[in-house]
Amino acid sequence: MRVLYLVNRPGNVVSHEGCVPWIDRAIELVRPHAGEITLRGDTDFTLSAELDRWDSQGIKFIFGMDAHPKVVKLAEALPAESWKPLERLARYEIATEPRRKPHRIKEGIVRFKGYPNKKLVGETVAEFEYEPLKCGRSYRLVVVRKNISVQKGELVLFEDIKYFFYITNHTDYRAEQIVALANERCEQENVIEQLKNGVNAMRMPVDDLMSNWAYMVMSALAWNLKSWYGLLMPNRQRGLELVRMEFRRFLHAIVLLPAQIVRSGRKIIYRLMGYNSWLKDFFAAWENLRRMAPA
Secondary structure, X not given: OOOOOOOOOOOOOOOOOOOHHHHHHHHHHHHHXXXXXXXXXXXXXXXXXXXXXHHHOOOEEEEEEOOOHHHHHHHHOOOHHHOEXXXXXXXXXXXXXXXXXXXXXXXXXXXXXXXXEEEXXXXXXXXXXXXXXXXXXXXXXXXXXXXXXXXEOOEEEEEEEEEXXXXXXXXXXXXXXXXHHHHHHHHHHHHHHHHHHOOOOOOOOOOOHHHHHHHHHHHHHHHXXXXXXXXXXXXXXXXXXXXXXXXXXXXXXXXXXXXXXXEEOOEEEEEEOOOOOOHHHHHHHHHHHHHHOOO
8 A cells, every 4th residue: 555645734624626637647657557447435535527537547546435315215226136235344353263263251241231223234336337526427326224133131222224325337246245345445544554653643742834844755765765765675465465464564674683794805794683574574585685786
């Protein structure tokens, strides 16, 4: 996960305001190197006036859509056979044996004390064609229907139905795959958290907007360097693990290695004084960089 552009704006600006030029710049930056580009965002970034233009450029997108009365009515009008149980795709492959989930103590306390409790009973998924008001064509709208049981103690008060919508121009993915891809967008929240507390890019050390913006961009480069370093590792699985690693852990595993520097004759010897499980990957990445360096 890399940061392509970072924009500092006043705190009273909504998240999607002025985002289109930056999205277009990001598209032009990665287009020469990417076989396919997919834009993902929450409901605020469903800019229906731009969907036709992006689609005509061959750009794929998956955006959340507000559950406004019109689309909710269309979802409620779907026949029963259109709805299928939603099978959540596994987030990762278990290498050994699945671990037993711990007992949910908090839910038992909530029920014992008679607090209102919302419990997910089931999820179903369906899809239909939908043309937003500012679009000239229809797109695929995937809808997730969640059946939520509202309880108090041992009593069931009522059943609540919630709808979640995702608009996309992907045609080669199943509905549950679209939902999984849309939910993976939440990894961006982890990147934002790491920018805040990992590289401290959002400390705002000075008192004007432009200088703080420059500080944010420079600090975010540290996060990108970590990601690029992970992609240079010969062991792809370990490299992707490092890409997702928290920045402070990366500092202690790769950067802050205790070393002794010895000058001997015409050479300098670096002796690592400590050991951790990432040292083999560190040396493998170093050899990979040496091979890539021009002669």
